[in-house]
Amino acid sequence: MKLSKKQEAMYAHNHNTFLICLQVMDTSGKDSLIREVNKKINPHGVVVQSFKTPNSNELEHDYLWRNYLALSEKGKFAVFNRIHYENVLVTRVHPKYILFEYLLGIEKVEDIKPQF
DSSP, rough: HHHHHHHHHHHHHHHOOEEEEEEEOTTTTTHHHHHHHHHOOOOGGEEEEEOOOOHHHHHTTTHHHHHTOOOOTTTOOOEEEEEHHHHHHHHHHOOGGGGGGGGGGGGGGGGGOOOO
């Protein structure tokens, strides 16, 4: 109920936004959690965004660009099902994905130097 009251106040004042970021393994219950949260608050005041593999337009920008576009307007909640942190994890397992980010000095996988 605290979320519901917060949502009402935010909507009434059109002042703040509330961002919930979910980043866990597949089949861990993210979608179920989102459904449960939507039962407790007004779903018209919630924008849920799921992030999949970037498309060609998204690859033309930095990896945070699509997250920025998905932020909700003032007075609403935003729920990100997966977030930009995944980019860091995935590129450790699949370094070739970094090549799509057009980073200066990175032309091939061998150019990526591990940093600890």
